[in-house]
Amino acid sequence: MKILEVIQRSAEFLTKRGVSSPRLQVELILAHVLVMPRMRLYLSFEQLLTEPQLAAIRSFVQRRGNHEPLQYILGVTSFCGLDMTVNPRVLIPRPETELLAERAWKYLLSLSESSVAPVSALDFGTGSGCIAVAMAAHAPNAQISALDISDEALSVARENAARHKTQVLFYLGNGFSALPEGAHFNLIVSNPPYISKTEIETLDLDVRDHEPHGALDGGIDGLDYYRLLAGEAPRFLLPGGCLMVEFGDGQAGDIQTILEQQNWIVEAVEADYTQRLRILIARCGSV
Template sequence: MREARRRAVPILRAAGIAAAGLEARLLLEGSVGTRALDPERALDAAAAATFAGYLQRRAAGEPVWRILGEREFWGLTFRLSPATLEPRPDSETIVEAALAQLGARRGENLSLLDLGTGTGCLLVALLSECPQARGLGVDLSEEACRTAAGNAMLNGVAARASFRKGSWAEGLAGAFDLIVSNPPYIPTAEIATLSTEVREHDPLLALDGGADGLGPYRIFARSLPALLAPGGFIVFEIGAGQKNDVVAIMAAGGLELRGSRHDLGGHERALIFAPA
């Protein structure tokens, strides 16, 4: 296996992949189905063929986690589908902000709502940390809802999670203690400038936030205040430089900024809102 990895690294480097060594190892692990690689062991024919196919796909620009079909988020495993955004470490900031805001309430019988749930990573991560909570994930894609339901089962929270196809909060009723969302926030004109990995492999539905990237937030400002329980709050992910605009939009809906959290790169990534 050491030799297989050694030969793979220059192939990936030639394709412009900076972390060629790491990705070669990840793809090799995926090919043999284990992280416990024996460097001295030779690949069997089936694993060698799988590995060669993985390398070809990665060199063509397909992200490594798409090839492997799953990615870790919040220490949990989430399976991907073409209809779901690939969970990214920066989005863990939403979970961190929500848990910090909940504080001691994490042990209560909370009602959670995740809009644009995708893989279900936000809702499943929160349910894993809030053992008495129940949650609803909503997504415009039926395929995404199926993927999220599978991930809830995979991570042991299926009994407390439900998923439904829908457009944001349309048709919802009830009172939620926490609403989270990582909505599409990239302006339409900027989609073409994204990396190949994102532009050609993440679903457009999860990327395109309209002409200025703020379309979903305007919908949230109109629809979410009525869905909050007393003491409830909202946590959104935002793009770089969008804070002031999002705060103004939420203020028009009667919501005020209660805090924010920075991602690994030092950018304000998660904003917390509650009724003014």
């Protein structure tokens, strides 16, 4: 079978299964299997595919037809210009989280310029390690630590740190209890689980049925981890330290209230590239 025919048939199949952008999805699968840039497919429509190539494509298209996210099928996604290994044990890094990572490494770079002591950051709930690895890659003089409650997620995060030749200290455990005695940071950054229990059932099938619920579930109102960070993060911040968090639609006001009740000073609430409020930056008034 020729490339064009495979694209057309597979896109038709994905359309029937209710997958969005079906043709693009198929083209990305073919580009991956054939190890060629997607645009080159357009110059190769008449190329005949071998049986092993067709078998691989069929299996990937079948999986995508079952709403498995393309990133899990391909095993990789891009984050801040870095390829990150992903599998169903970790949340797929989202484009909006790139903004949080960028804010974080720029803050570390600016601190490094004005400080002789090494600067440090903790990524709370690191998942694939995307934020921690991006910080370590872009602010190479900073000491980056990361924690997660999932051992399986940490093994993906370790793989990503190695993939980009970055040094990140990883800790396994429930929240701050994962950290060694005396750990303190200039910055704590987190994209915690923030979906409310009721909302989880209403998510797209790709997310609801395939991404780890431990990475999504933020408790009854989705705000459990902000309460935890508001209450516990000050003990792990150096004087003048900073907290940067990502949050979901409509949560900004509640999170600001939670933090202010715990004596935090909210310095900024920023929107992502779709103009949705997405990031909050705060300093602890009592530190």
